[in-house]
Amino acid sequence: MTAGPVTVVVPNRNGVAFVEEAVGSALADPAVGRVVAVDDGSTDGSLRVLDALAERNPDRLRVLRQAGGGACVARNAGLALAEGPLVKFLDGDDALEPGAVSRQVEQMAAFAGQAVSVYGDVRWVNERGEPLPDPSPPAASLSDLPEAVRMIEHPPLTAAPLHRAEDVRLVDGFDPRVPRGQEHDLHLRMWLAGVRFEHRPGVVYSYRQHGGGRISDADGQAAVARGRYEALSRHVATARKTLGEPLAPEVAAAFGRQFWRVGRRCLQTGAPAAAAAPFFHAAKELAGDGAIVGGRAYRALCRVVGPTLAERLGRRG
Structure with a gap:
């Protein structure tokens, strides 16, 4: 079998229930020449x-071991x-x-030599692989938005894109400083470095939601909130250098809304007001009241009593 042009990197920590399916789905695609599975200190078998x-697929699967360095370090080791x-x-x-990877390789061929990642659609599933409602806007519905708005507010999820390895290396891969939304951080940094993201319809992978604490709940921790604020602030600083100062109104507004969303999520998951306050301050500086993300009643409350009290009152209502 001729080695395909794609390397699939699979980080794993205590994923005994699912990792065989994940690796098997990659090995099944003829466009995949190598799978690098990086175990991050698993204790579950x-x-x-x-x-x-790896014993059954010695030429296509390599297994690395690391002692709990985290998903970003694992992905970068695979890269x-x-x-x-x-x-x-x-x-x-x-x-x-x-067949999704083979399809994306064909799609990438149209952009030979260009700094382009192609990405497709995602199927949300539960622990048993049964379909779940997708909470994100359909990619097709975002097609009329400016590219900057799509990448700042709606970047693709982890396995949706196929990348040129050199483009990921250009930005030093995943950033271990980012506590959550690490793929969003990577894709936005790549876009700010000049990589275009082209959507092509078609489901690429199943994104599994299963038991245990959701990583999004960690936004309630002050340290995680701080890490997310610092990452967003770095993006704004990079945008000002690469896109020009002052930022175009649509770019500033998109960043403002993203700050506001994360600030709200921090409050909703139990972060103290002091941890969420920097998000709202940055949002207002970027876009004023145009940064407020929520329904009409919530927006009105924010203008009168501020976001912290508005969130509290909204939960009571």
């Missing part, structure tokens, strides 16, 4: 599953071993759609 898979020109990141509890 998933490393034994990966080693068994360092990517041999082909193209790379995809697939979390160990998700699964690629049959």
